[in-house]
Amino acid sequence: MxxxxxxxxxxxxxxxxxxxxxxxxxxxxxxxxxxxxxxxxxxxxxxxxxxxxxxxxxxxxxxxxxxxxxxxxxxxxxxxxxxxxxxxxxxxxxxxxxxxxxxxxxxxxxxxxxxxxxxxxxxxxxxxxxxxxxxxxxxxxxxxxxxxxxxxxxxxxxxxxxxxxxxxxxxxxxxxxxxxEYMPNGTLEQYTKTHFGEISMAQRLRWVSQAAEALHLLHSAGIIHCDVGPHNLLLDADLSLKITDFSGSSLHGSRAMVCPGQRYTLPDPDWKPGRPPTVEEDLFALGSTIYFIMTGKAPFEDLPDDVVEKKYLDGVFPDLKGVPCGEIIALCWQRKVLSALAILKLVDKTCQ
Incomplete structure (x- = not known):
């Protein structure tokens, strides 16, 4: 973190x-x-x-x-x-x-x-x-x-x-x-990397829906997680997803003590120290998390952080052609979605 x-x-x-x-x-x-x-x-x-x-x-x-x-x-x-x-x-x-x-x-x-x-x-x-x-x-x-x-x-x-x-x-x-409570299947990050080829599309879609539901729960209570990513999503014995690690989160507008890794960070050329975190930042990170769930890799996983930062600032993101939930990921990356609830509804519609 x-x-x-x-x-x-x-x-x-x-x-x-x-x-x-x-x-x-x-x-x-x-x-x-x-x-x-x-x-x-x-x-x-x-x-x-x-x-x-x-x-x-x-x-x-x-x-x-x-x-x-x-x-x-x-x-x-x-x-x-x-x-x-x-x-x-x-x-x-x-x-x-x-x-x-x-x-x-x-x-x-x-x-x-x-x-x-x-x-x-x-x-x-x-x-x-x-x-x-x-x-x-x-x-x-x-x-x-x-x-x-x-x-x-x-x-x-x-x-x-x-x-x-x-x-x-x-x-x-x-x-x-x-x-x-202990989560026997560890983090979503670890589990996905270890079992990627065994995970069904139905299970991936459940995780996407559950991740959006988790963020909706937080945001509805005035909480910005500030470090959304597969490393902070845990899996129980039934592979149901739980969000975790709020030690650096923003509560009712308080200053956050953490930020996401580069691939989960909303590009912002006007970023200033001390500025309160936003729901938009969590939603961008959710898009990168969905990308990880569907591909088994973080966005631009093989590139250095400084290169990823420049690409993001230039509006360049990984190709989503053929990536399940690609349209939802794009909405998150392009800041065209306003809430986790909207994402949850889109995912549930996809699952129907």
Whole structure:
């Protein structure tokens, strides 16, 4: 989930480094830890670099990246009452030539099985089978992460239960942890890439309809998602689609803390920092999501982000000839549709 930043260049770079964080899948703690470490070290938007490890000791860290040559000593505990966080380690000595090496590491004691890590939180599956989101702590964005996950909790509480939402199990307002229903088939992005040839057209059309229904639910409640895409759509045991991840969303006109990846971003040459997000932005991203559902690829998937941005600004989009729901996708990309409800009606008409 990329941050919405004042500097568009920094934002584009942040997309590159943050996207892998939400698509690591089920990996070993060791792999996840250092994927997070190097992704965070490459970010130009961090006020100070923080290396995040996942229950790893000094020996574990040095065995993974032996050239770092770091001496670690424990200092104060980050949150003594929170079992999610272990000991903070201070870097006393480094022999690496990389000047951007993090000066501190946060050792996080896991609550359960790792699922994903993003810019706001760590996502794990608890022994109970539910999923818990824990905000990052110990770096410059600690307060932001807590605010963002609190917004997500408010959105779940405001919307209540709905077929297009993951069920909220518990919100801990003191620990800022959010416990949610587990979705066994993962993200729409992961599932589609793995099973593309096996997915029927009827199933694809159901997903398109359900995605439009999910956005209609949000928009009707004054919520702009701000990061619509197949990575934020989850599938339950019956392959029904649920929209998720509201930690950076706009609630009743509040400033968004995220934005979509380049291929899901509405082209706007007049974009200005701080401008409130719009329904139109979510609808454009929905068009790109429908394109992904029907083709198994993101728009211009093989092109660099800067090239995609220029094409979008020039009004150039992927060829939709022969693509199912191509007319609906075009309406989204060309800003000729005003609501998710209108898209839902068009999709339902197509399914008849």
């Amino acid at each position: 990329p941050w919405r930043h004042e500097d568009k260049t920094a934002l584009a770079m942040d997309r590159v480094t943050s996207r892998p964080l939400s698509s690591l899948g089920h990996v070993t703690p060791c792999d996840m830890s250092w994927s997070l470490v190097w992704s965070l070290l490459d970010r130009p938007v961090c006020s100070r670099c923080i290396a995040l490890t996942y229950g790893m000791s000094k020996v574990d860290m040095e065995s993974v990246v032996p050239e770092v040559g770091v001496t670690w000593t424990p200092t104060t505990s980050i949150a003594p009452d929170d079992p999610a966080f272990g000991t903070r380690w201070t870097n006393l000595e480094t022999t690496t030539d990389q000047p951007q090496l993090a000066r501190q590491a946060i050792v996080i004691q896991p609550k359960g099985q790792f699922i994903a890590g993003g810019t706001t939180s760590l996502v794990e599956r608890l022994p109970s089978g539910d999923v818990i989101k824990t905000p990052w702590a110990g770096d410059a964005r600690e307060d932001d992460c807590r605010r963002e996950i609190a917004i997500e909790a408010r959105i779940y509480q405001q919307l209540g239960e709905h077929p297009r939402l993951v069920k909220l199990r518990h919100w801990d307002a003191e620990a800022y942890t959010l416990t949610l």
